Amino acid sequence: MQEYQPIGVFDSGYGGLTILKSIVSKLPQYDYVYLGDNARTPYGTRSFDTVYQYTLECVRHLFDMGCRLVILACNTASAKALRNIQQLDLPHMAPDRRVLGVIRPTTEIIGEYSRSRHIGILATRGTVTSESYLVEIEKFFPDIAVYQEACPMWVPLVENGEHTSPGADYFVRQHIDRLLSQSPAIDTVLLACTHYPLLLPKIKAFMPEQITVLSQGDIVANSLADYLNRHPGMEAQCSRQSKLTFYTTDSTEEFGRQASLFWGTPVEASKLTL
Structure with a gap:
């Protein structure tokens, strides 16, 4: 019998569950271990060095659990830690x-969706500041202009269960308007945070209908299958x-409650002490 060697999926919190859900739907035959570093979330506001150290520590734990392959299902960790982990x-x-991330699979194909060659990125402040999407898209599609907007309120809205409330409308519309004001030619917008798919109904309500909105789950799942x-x-x-x-890495009860928002059904987790 084959030794238990699951595919590891890491996120700073809950959002990576949207990536895992797509991966499991595409590749249900494999074993998976998901690790959420909920005790130290959010990563988006932390320094490059801190995110790198936290991510590396969690990757080591996943290796200790038998994982030969780990997916960083977190845009901030992919932006601030992946390169150092891979190279150093x-x-x-x-x-x-x-160890693979979620940025490269997205940037490899994003140009296929845009006719105007103007693309918008909605992300956490950490991902925007890293400029990882600008650098990676430039490698594959140097003709594309990229515009970014940090949405610091969106993750708290989701994690506090306010993403469907009328109160969320202001913050969703505000950041969409700010992004689109950078270029009237934007025809494709990427949700570069794994929490944002939960805001998709509101995002689509305030986004002009001719603009394509992309989530990363299916993109990453297809990329993993290809890999x-x-x-x-x-x-x-x-x-x-x-x-x-x-x-x-935090309360299992709280994880189960919050994770069900992302996973769609109740989730039971074990506590990992770092």
Whole structure:
């Protein structure tokens, strides 16, 4: 029997569950371990060095759980930590293991959606400040103009259960208007935070209907399927019992309550002490 070697999925909190949900829908045969660092969230307002250290610590825990492959299902961690982990840590810490993010899969294909070549990014302040999307999109689509808008209130709205309330309308409309004011030619907008899909009904209500709004879940799931197809050696090491395990660094009760918003059904998690 194959050793238990799940695919690890890491997020600073709950939002990565939207990515995991899409991955499991696309690739249900594999085992997955989800780790939410809820005790230290949010990452979006923290420094590059702090996010890097926190993310690396959680990646090591996922490796200790048997993961050979870890997905950083967090835009902030992907922006502020992934490159250092890949280039500085993995070569000596775990050269046979891999850590992937959510930014590159998105930027590789985002140009396929835009005719005007003007794209908007809605994200946390940390992701916007990192300019990771500007750098990565430039690599694949140098003809595209990218405009960014930080939405610091959107994650708290979701995590406090206010994302469907009338009170959320002001903050959703405010940031959409600010983004679109940067260029009337924007025809594609990326939700570059895994919390934002929960605000999608309101986002679409205030977004002009001719603008395409993209969430990352299906994009990342398709990219992972392609990665495993292109790396059969890694794919062969991923165990297949369709087992899902959830961990949080904070209250398991609170995780279960909040996670159900993102997962759609109740979630039971175990506590991981860092």
